[in-house]
Amino acid sequence: MxxxxxxxxxxxxxxxxxxxxxxxxxxxxxxxxxxxxxxxxxxxxxxxxxxxxxxxxxxxxxxxxxxxxxxxxxxxxxxxxxxxxxxxxxxxxxxxxxxxxxxxxxxxxxxxxxxxxxxxxxxxxWTCVNPAVLRIAELVAEGAIGQVRALHADFGIRVDAPPEHRLWDPAAGGGALLDLGTYAVSFAHLLLGAPETVTAHARLSPRGVDEQTGMLFGYRDGAMAVLTCSLLAQDEHRATVYGTTGRIEIPADFFNPPSFVLHRDGHEPRAVTAAPQEGHGYGHxxxxxxxxxxxxxTASPLLPPAHTLAVMDTLDQVRERIGVRYPGE
Structure with a gap:
């Protein structure tokens, strides 16, 4: 090999x-x-x-x-x-x-x-191996925006799919959370780790999958993450990381961004652009x-199984809060 x-x-x-x-x-x-x-x-x-x-x-x-x-x-x-x-x-x-x-x-x-x-x-x-996201993680770890106090991320699309579509099917793992919300949860885990507390609210479909979900994560140091996912409304897929001395803004497609803006107290905003992306962005x-x-x-240091398992555990907690169950559970 x-x-x-x-x-x-x-x-x-x-x-x-x-x-x-x-x-x-x-x-x-x-x-x-x-x-x-x-x-x-x-x-x-x-x-x-x-x-x-x-x-x-x-x-x-x-x-x-x-x-x-x-x-x-x-x-x-x-x-x-x-x-x-x-x-x-x-x-x-x-x-x-x-x-x-x-x-x-x-x-x-x-x-x-x-x-x-x-x-x-x-x-x-792909979020966890995206060059721009990895640079954000480095900046956060270096203290470029001070201590992180809050993280916001939203991923909504309007889906006009028929009732039999997999997105509305509990047996297929349908709903906004696993299709879209998993990106926001993984992004939060990458920068803040696993939350200490999980609160969530959702609108459920007649078949019992979430059409949209809002999540509030609390962390031991007092930080919080506010995340949303929706199959009912289109948004800009923005994310912002707020620190005590600045913030990092991803203006669109936070799950696979080409760039972001670094705001630091006392400095002009600085746009940071990753290397041009080839194709759809899956090559990373x-x-x-x-x-x-x-x-x-047998494991990637960038995206080890421990990260995936922690995210899945958080998704389980969100589903418990909103009352989404899949067949066989």
């Missing part, structure tokens, strides 16, 4: 799988050698679209492919555990789309399996996975 391009298998054939594959094809040290789906026809169509040499009609066939070094799991939320489990049991490292699972219990099952197998596993939370995740695999690591 240290010299040759790493060979990727893509598990699923939907929009996320397509976008990630497009970004993988931009990387000179990556090859997409196989795709797997529960439908052989869908796998063949996807393979033809992207020039992928091998198409498999089942997840386990993809997981068993000797021409695959690592698998990207891009199924809908409720299938993440089964898909990732098939790959880990077959000895394949995994990059699994967010949310990593539907619950903290499920997430622990996956991380414990990876640990038992001695395999790399990482959640595909792929590069981190490949860097770790080539170094023989």
């Amino acid at each position: 240290t010299q040759e391009p790493l060979r990727w298998g893509v598990l699923a054939t939907g929009g996320m799988a397509a976008a990630f594959t497009e970004d993988l094809l931009r990387l000179p040290d990556a090859r997409v050698t196989a795709v797997g789906s529960r439908s052989a026809e869908a796998a063949r169509t996807f393979a033809a679209r992207f020039g992928i040499p091998r198409a498999h009609g089942s997840w386990r066939e993809l997981a068993a492919d000797a021409e695959v070094d690592v698998v990207y799991v891009a199924t809908p939320h409720a299938q993440h555990v089964a898909a990732a489990t098939a790959c880990l049991e077959a000895g394949k490292p995994v990059l699994c789309e967010k949310p990593f699972a539907l619950s903290g219990r499920q997430a622990r099952m996956l991380t414990e399996l990876a640990e038992k197998q001695g395999l790399f596993v990482m959640e595909a939370m 995740q792929a590069r981190e996975v490949m860097r770790c695999l080539r170094a023989g690591l």
Whole structure:
């Protein structure tokens, strides 16, 4: 793995799988050698679209492919555990789309399996490997804005999907929280850690998933995070980190920003721009996975399983507060 391009298998054939594959094809040290789906026809169509040499009609066939070094799991939320489990049991490292699972219990099952197998596993939370966000985390750690007192982040989109759509389906892990709110929660965890207290309020759909949710996290040092997610109203996807001597503003798309503005007391605001982003922005995740695999690591220092598990535990607490339950819980 240290010299040759790493060979990727893509598990699923939907929009996320397509976008990630497009970004993988931009990387000179990556090859997409196989795709797997529960439908052989869908796998063949996807393979033809992207020039992928091998198409498999089942997840386990993809997981068993000797021409695959690592698998990207891009199924809908409720299938993440089964898909990732098939790959880990077959000895394949995994990059699994967010949310990593539907619950903290499920997430622990996956991380414990990876640990038992001695395999790399990482959640595909692009926020935590985004260069601009990583620079924000550095500035906060350096005390550039003093002690952080508050963090605000909002992620809302208006969704006009039919009632049978996965976003409204409890069995599919539907709702705003796992689809959108997980970004805000992960961002807060990155900068402030796990909250000491969790308060939440939501509007639920007739089928019992959250159409929108507001969260208030409290921390031991008195800091707080105010987060919202919505499938009912579009917002600017802004985030602001407030400190005792300044603030950091992300004016749009805080979950994958190209830039931010640093405000420091006694100084002019300074715009900070990361390196130009190629493609859709998923390449940062792929590069981190490949860097770790080539170094023989089973976890990413930027996005370790401990971060993912802590976020999943917080999401569980939010769901408990708002009364969202998935089948089987």
